Amino acid sequence: GNSVTQMEGPVTLSEEAFLTINCTYTATGYPSLFWYVQYPGEGLQLLLKATKADDKGSNKGFEATYRKETTSFHLEKGSVQVSDSAVYFCALVPSYNQGGKLIFGQGTELSVKP
């Protein structure tokens, strides 16, 4: 079946530290991959996406590369800020023809301290 596994949180970092949140997936076919973010008190927002192997999604200093050989889509940021504190969800859409329903990982809480 289709599934997403993320590293467990919470992750606590100091401001300006390097961030990696690991995400691996299991899927049939060629999924599209996403990172969503949920800031405190707000709804889920799309952070970045990649739709085919070797694509790199990027936004707000965050990056993730679609690695088919390792079935991974790790989220990285070179220098985190306090405002990046949120819960991050890795997700996939199994295939374009399945209506775009998202399959999410369990989420990783990030806390950035000044």
Add this chain to the structure above:
Amino acid sequence: GAGVSQTPSNKVTEKGKYVELRCDPISGHTALYWYRQSLGQGPEFLIYFQGTGAADDSGLPNDRFFAVRPEGSVSTLKIQRTERGDSAVYLCASSPTRTGLLPEQYFGPGTRLTVT
């Protein structure tokens, strides 16, 4: 412009009661999704509408759950004979339909359902 809205924001009900949760998608968005998020977990897909019809309801956990979208805009998720295990945040998302692209889903703030 206005985003996806959901009402109520919080709902407390007793075990065995019936509840309705409402979703107002972004105007013009043809696709509408319902997800359920339990504490400490990622959202789980429930049902997907394309226009008025349910294109995929494979995520509905059992026949106590039902959703409608009669005019292709507002959707209502209906839960009969609620159980304590139904307690969760129910999320709605909408997206436009664009041929050849995978459109972004825009999420509402959710309805927190608590079954006592």
